[in-house]
Amino acid sequence: MRSGRLILALALAIGSISGAQAASGSTSGSTALALAGVVASKSPLLTSAEKKAMAMLFAANADIPYNKPILVTADRIVCRTSNVDITLRSCELTFGKKVKTVNGSTANEVFATEALAGVPPDGAAGSNFESLSKLSCTIDPNAIRQKDGSGANCTFETEK
Numbered sequence: 001m002r003s004g005r006l007i008l009a010l011a012l013a014i015g016s017i018s019g020a021q022a023a024s025g026s027t028s029g030s031t032a033l034a035l036a037g038v039v040a041s042k043s044p045l046l047t048s049a050e051k052k053a054m055a056m057l058f059a060a061n062a063d064i065p066y067n068k069p070i071l072v073t074a075d076r077i078v079c080r081t082s083n084v085d086i087t088l089r090s091c092e093l094t095f096g097k098k099v100k101t102v103n104g105s106t107a108n109e110v111f112a113t114e115a116l117a118g119v120p121p122d123g124a125a126g127s128n129f130e131s132l133s134k135l136s137c138t139i140d141p142n143a144i145r146q147k148d149g150s151g152a153n154c155t156f157e158t159e160k
Contacts, residue, residue, distance in 0.1 A: 022157040025132070027117040032152035033057060033144070036072040036137035038113045042093050042100045045073060053141060062144050072137040072154075079111040084126035119158050132156040 037058030143151030
């Protein structure tokens with residue numbers, strides 16, 4: 001009986017160690033606008049008009065001349081800080097085959113906004129990580145103009 005319990009415990013431990021599982025996440029309202037805002041400025045997928053509209057919305061200007069919904073996407077975002085090298089802050093944002101690396105205060109902004117959106121942290125050997133994949137944010141300037149909390153929604157996957 002003891003060996004059966006031990007085998008079960010080992011199987012459960014191995015199952016939890018082997019490969020990360022994806023979990024779905026979402027956010028809306030001001031947090032979604034913030035997440036889309038920090039990603040939009042780095043995205044090679046957005047037009048300059050969309051980037052300008054996102055910058056204006058993120059800078060507390062709801063009355064913008066842009067009227068079409070804006071889709072902000074990223075295939076993957078991985079941010080890293082360190083509790084050993086306390087100067088280290090970096091994020092890699094992947095958009096299709098293009099990877100944009102940011103450091104310093106910009107990386108800190110992305111890292112903090114991921115945390116605000118509910119992306120769980122992970123750590124290993126002096127490093128703190130946050131990562132998400134399949135980010136898709138829909139920003140509707142017409143809804144945001146109504147100032148009722150609507151107009152910004154994001155979905156993503158996290159590893160757990």
